[in-house]
Amino acid sequence: MVIDSHLHLNEEIDGTAVGAADELNRQLVESEIERAIVLHLETQPWSIYEFSEAIAKYPRMRGFININPNQANFKEKLLEGIELLGFIGLKLHPRLQGFNLENKNTIQLVQYAGEIGVPVIIDAFPDGTFLMDGFSPLSYANLAQKCPKTKMVWAHMGGHRVIEFMLLAKRLQNVFFDFSYSLLYFQESSIPQDMVFSMRSMKFDRIFYGSDYPDRTVEKSLKMTLKILRRQKLNESEIDKIMYGNAQKFFLWDKL
Ligand SMILES: [Zn+2]
DSSP states (O other), rough: OOEEEEEEEOSSSSHHHHHHHHHHHHHHHTEEEEEEEEETTTSSOOOOOHHHHHTTTTEEEEEEEEETTSTTTTTHHHHHHHSSSOOOOOOOOOHHHHOOOOHHHHHHHHHHHHHOOOOOEEOOOOOOOHTTTTHHHHHHHHHHHOTTTOOOOEEEGGGGGHHHHHHHHOOOOOEEETTTTHHHHHTTTHHHHHHHHHHHHHHTTTTEEOOOOOSSHHHHHHHHHHHHHHHHTOOHHHHIIIIIIIHHSOOOOOOO
């Protein structure tokens, strides 16, 4: 069984959230993905209402709401998303949304999420832009330390900085990883070996699979990922933990 903990709706289907959710569901069914965490993005061409309505039809999907901590009423927006719109988590994208992880509002929002029992996924893939903006693993660790009640997922496992992120996560029990995008982006490099080294060092705990669809189809990501994990000599029980078991325990699926 598989849980995909990091997907988005595809804007290219017919431009609507409904059309995108319908296509995503078709792909999830086809690949026998039992559950999928769909991340709303502020930069996409639909509102949180259109997004939440579109995915509510599909029992395989739950959403994370994307909020900018530099906009007014960020706490109210999060509460509305959780209590009224069926979202089960908060998504933050410091690079796309242009905010700093250590600013006062970000800390307040992430602390608040912890107070109301809502997990937070934070993009942690250092591309060239993010590196030029001063990307630092330390700012993720500082945020996690200031928000000890908040469970946070560092998405993409820190990209090529994975070993530093793993060392930090070992000191921070509220930190988790998804390994979406990075494993496939760096597939021809030495990074997958470093990622698997880091997973092993964490005993394959606190780490989940994600496809980052629509970067690739759901099926293609799944097949390529399993191939790399087997090439890296993970056994079936290790694969089961990161593809299903860990996420199944983490995401409070039926909370609402
Ligand atoms: Zn993503």
